[in-house]
Amino acid sequence: MRNHFALVLALFALPALGEIKVLTNFTLIDGTGSPAIADVAMVIENGRIARIGSAARLTPPPGAQVIDLSGKFVMPGIINVHGHVGNTVDLTQDAKFYTRENIEKNLRTYASYGVTTVLSLGTDQDLIFQIRDAQRAGRPSYTRVYTAGQGFTVKGGVGGMPSVTFNLEDAAEIPKDVDALAAKKVDIIKVWVDDSLGHRKKIPFALTKAIIENAHRHGLRVDAHVFYLDDAKQLVNVGLDALAHSVRDQPVDQELIDSMKKHGAWQSAATLTREASMFVYAKPPEFLTDAFFTRSVSPAVIATLGDPDYQKKFAADPDFSKYEGLLEMAQKNLKRLADAGIPYAMGTDTGPVGRFPGFFEHWEMELMVAAGLTPSQVIVASTKSGAEFLRAKDLGTLEVGKWADLIVLGADPRANIRNTRLIEAVYIAGNPVAP
Numbered sequence: 001m002r003n004h005f006a007l008v009l010a011l012f013a014l015p016a017l018g019e020i021k022v023l024t025n026f027t028l029i030d031g032t033g034s035p036a037i038a039d040v041a042m043v044i045e046n047g048r049i050a051r052i053g054s055a056a057r058l059t060p061p062p063g064a065q066v067i068d069l070s071g072k073f074v075m076p077g078i079i080n081v082h083g084h085v086g087n088t089v090d091l092t093q094d095a096k097f098y099t100r101e102n103i104e105k106n107l108r109t110y111a112s113y114g115v116t117t118v119l120s121l122g123t124d125q126d127l128i129f130q131i132r133d134a135q136r137a138g139r140p141s142y143t144r145v146y147t148a149g150q151g152f153t154v155k156g157g158v159g160g161m162p163s164v165t166f167n168l169e170d171a172a173e174i175p176k177d178v179d180a181l182a183a184k185k186v187d188i189i190k191v192w193v194d195d196s197l198g199h200r201k202k203i204p205f206a207l208t209k210a211i212i213e214n215a216h217r218h219g220l221r222v223d224a225h226v227f228y229l230d231d232a233k234q235l236v237n238v239g240l241d242a243l244a245h246s247v248r249d250q251p252v253d254q255e256l257i258d259s260m261k262k263h264g265a266w267q268s269a270a271t272l273t274r275e276a277s278m279f280v281y282a283k284p285p286e287f288l289t290d291a292f293f294t295r296s297v298s299p300a301v302i303a304t305l306g307d308p309d310y311q312k313k314f315a316a317d318p319d320f321s322k323y324e325g326l327l328e329m330a331q332k333n334l335k336r337l338a339d340a341g342i343p344y345a346m347g348t349d350t351g352p353v354g355r356f357p358g359f360f361e362h363w364e365m366e367l368m369v370a371a372g373l374t375p376s377q378v379i380v381a382s383t384k385s386g387a388e389f390l391r392a393k394d395l396g397t398l399e400v401g402k403w404a405d406l407i408v409l410g411a412d413p414r415a416n417i418r419n420t421r422l423i424e425a426v427y428i429a430g431n432p433v434a435p
Contacts, residue, residue: 020045021404021430022060026069028052029414031076031383031397033376036414042074044404047139047430052400072424073412075379076398077116077405079386080361082244082269082347085120085145086128087161090301091353095163098125103145106357107131109296110143112434113358114407114426117144117386117395119347121223121244122151122190123160129184139429144405146390148223149181151190152211154203158194158225160352165192168203171210178214187390189215190244192225193235197319205234212239223268229256236260242268242389244347246330248275257340268389269347270334272367273360275327281305281354282315292421293359331371338373345389346382365417375417404430 024041041058043051051058060066086103087093110118120128128147135144152174153159155167166177181189191211195202208224212235215222221241226232229247236243236259243265247256259265284306287293294302304310314320338344348364350357361382368378387396394402410422426434 020061020064022064022066023069023074024055024066026072026074027412028398029073029075029379030399031380033380033384042398044430047404049398049400049402049404069408073409074398075407075409075413076383076396077407077426077428078114078361078382079117079345079390079396080115080347080350081119081345081386081389082121082271082349083118083357084123084160084349084351085118087123088351088353090298091304093353095125095161098127100127100131103127103131104142106351107143107145109357111426111428112296113361114420114423115143115358115361116405116426116428117146117390117392119146119187119390120148122148123164124149125164139431141431142428142433144428146187148188148190149184149186151192152177152203153192154201154207157192157201157203158196159192168207171207174207174210175214178211178218182218182220186220189220189222191222193231194225194227197322208235209238229253232256233259236263236265239263240265242266244269245274246270246333248326248329251329252333252336257337257342260342266389267334267337267342267344269345270330270368271347271349272327272330272371273364274349274355275323275330276367277354278323279320282311282320284311287359293356296358297356331367334368335372338377343385344381345386346378362421365420369417375414378417379413
């Protein structure tokens, strides 16, 4: 009887028919930063990588689906550690759009661009936890979502969406709000620390310090929207875990670098495309006729972005002349921190109006290379490092035992980062999801 029971268990453990895939004859870029390996085969069982080896030596298991990828390159799925899902339709952002349909549409768009994981930072409603938890209980068929739930700002201050975020008036509100987020098992906590170039109220340091202390009480990390160097230094000194944007007002200095090293703080995202989005629509952007962009946006968006009246209105922003310089400062500061050994990942701030999910992640990687990083560094930042920041041990690299979240490319992205756009297939947990 015992042997029979063991046999039954063994049968249940076997992959169902069609659940074994073998990708073969490709060049592997595994995301670790190690050299690429040519002529590779990968066995995927129930969505996880079961074996990686020489294509010439690996014999496909009986019944496996064999997919020949001769001449192709395979890299891990892209991880965006700064996005916002579900609140925008075309060029309008409103909490009323936060429906399962719109969230899933966003996540499927990300997936079609090879962005297989996204951290949604601070503009989520409770529906996100149902979607996230269902994904983690099974095998997702679209982009994996991590969430900060509701972020923190101050009443009348800078923040993602005032109708969604915690809009603080005093420190007494903070413990209960953090307790509520902890009970929902948020993946991180978000706070906005900015004054929008002097136009808005900024959350006081004492409140942000209290958020950090209460988050750490629950073992939760805090990721802060920052702009000013002085804010970054002050917050890292009291335990801030990550900067969700580059410092943009002035060059980062050795004092910040030393403090980030001391406290283990990350430059989680530079959000270079966020800065570019502040000025790029003052004239028709080059990507307006790029099929890689237009395939995921509506004709109404194309028409509006191409409208001279819209462009004129966009350029009338009284701070418009500053924005291109802010992008350049963000790039210089990313490079300085990277060279200093500060850990960094890739994030875009996609989701709000004019920051388009999927396309912007590829543009972000291109801007990171323009900042002075190598394509290989950017690939690692956008895969392995993103998973490390999220503490997602089963994601980020293509190694045995991990989920098979991967992109099949037509050319080598190490030679030209724009080759990440040559997407021929995307898999999430071994499921083909796009294009």
